[in-house]
Amino acid sequence: MKLDAVTTEYRGHARDLGRHAAQSQDIELVVALGGDGTVNEVVNGLLHDGPDPGRLPRLAVVPGGSTNVFARALGLPNDAVEATGALLDALREGRERTVGLGLTSGTPGSEDESVPSRWFTFNAGLGFDAGVVGRVEQQRERGKKSTHALYVRQVVRQLLGEPHRRHGTISLERDGEELASDLVLSIVSNTAPWTFLGNRPMYASPKASFDTGLDVFGLSRLSTASVARYGTQLLTSSPERGPRGRHAVSLHDLTEFTLHSKVPLPLQMDGDHLGLRTSVTFTGVRRALRVIV
Template sequence: MRALLVVNPKATTTSGRTRDVLTHALANELKLDVAHTEYRGHARDLAREAAAVGTVDLVVALGGDGTVNEVVNGLLYHGPSAELPRLAVVPGGSTNVFARALGLPNDPVEATGQLLDALKAGRERVVGLGLAGGEGLPDRWFTFTAGFGFDAGVVGRVEQSRRNGQRSTHALYVGQAIRAFFGERGHRRHGPITLSMPGQENVTGLTLSIVSNTSPWTYLGNRPVYASPEASFDTALDLFGTTGLSLVQTLRTIPQLLDSSGAGPHGKHVVAYHDLPEFTLHSEESLPFQVDGDHLGERNTISFTGVPRALRVIV
């Protein structure tokens, strides 16, 4: 089997020595080409080229969720096809939501061992993905989440902190979320986001909008966070939003997000939908937008589509 290993050398939880060991293990079992990313979007370009060549059977992403997202967007540049290479993931980031949602170990060495076992046994899974687009910009695939508004603003703050030399940690995310919460009082009281769904009345006044393609939504260390507990790779998209983000409401919602019972966030300020094939989020003022933890700037309107059976993944 011919495979391409796309390595992010800046992955936060793998050293150069560990990456070398993992590469050697994969090369013993596969006809392996290795490429290291050198710029933002490089993993997408490498995967797109691998899909176009037609002789690559498997693309392995060694890195965090951002690297995985780029590889997925490269593979699906021309849309889903049964002829595309399969995807495999070796987690190397700080959170690795997609890999963990697939049931992979969070340790890269253990995950590599499971990958090799899966290849020998022929284990794979076909997963649905999310697609976000609009405003004449290129569509963007996402594997586990997208956010418009407050959530994406926090991601943007974290990316800026990383550019300033801070290490990506869960503590950094929590700290930036707290700063954003107390720094954006106007949006917390009067939500600018409108949700539009075919055949239904618009839902206005959203202060927060999180789109999920699987569950958990994210992790705090090893603690899963459930924005939409029913979200699954086997259904379309789920949406969690709020029509208020006061301190009292937020303090009520946080324990619900950490509740593993499956109840999910609830209350009169919560907006929740399951298995939505398509919908649109709109704001009169530009708001931050993110997919899979990658901040994509500000938008006014984003259309979302759940695409079933979009990609084959080795598990």
């Protein structure tokens, strides 16, 4: 194969490169070496004009970040050299998979109506978890290294500063029907696991899959007792069993729904903090992109 290597130089550069590849007539494969944020940019570039798996270049991911959820969810090793070997074997053998992705957009009639659409590969969140992501990004901008210990510290700080921990402001609606309300935390999953703590997978929505629509896990209370209960359940979760309880909401295989909030809340996608929103519409798009596995 003929390989052109390009180093990204600014935020959004990987998206621009992905868009160029999608519009090119002679690029068959895009390899993203980096973390989940880099992969997200590449995917948004490839799908700038919408999904078309038969026409668009295929995507391969070499993990180069701190967590690499998307690559690991595809079954790739978390080591860059080992993953490269696995991808080369897959290319020789012609192994690929067409995966579904999540798409967010501004909700018609809301103040966020004009917000551009954006794709995500493994998860998104409105509320508490997005606030944690924002805190981690602030620490990284100050020179702190992105580690799992840093995430744990920011979870504690976000919890202590959460003004709506006992009565949330988020509601989930589908086709005009309210499926859940008063949520403090809302995690949208496109695959399982939700994330990793070191080498430990954590399953917020164990049934989530690249082959189905989107899953939602929500919590309506984050009291000290609730955090201890659901935190322990997440740490001990498995592909067969996720968090459960009277303050938990679990929904599976949704095609389209909207999260509304009474107050502006932080939004994250694939671990990237995207600012404050009051309303976000989510769509699960099946068979959106071909990936090498």
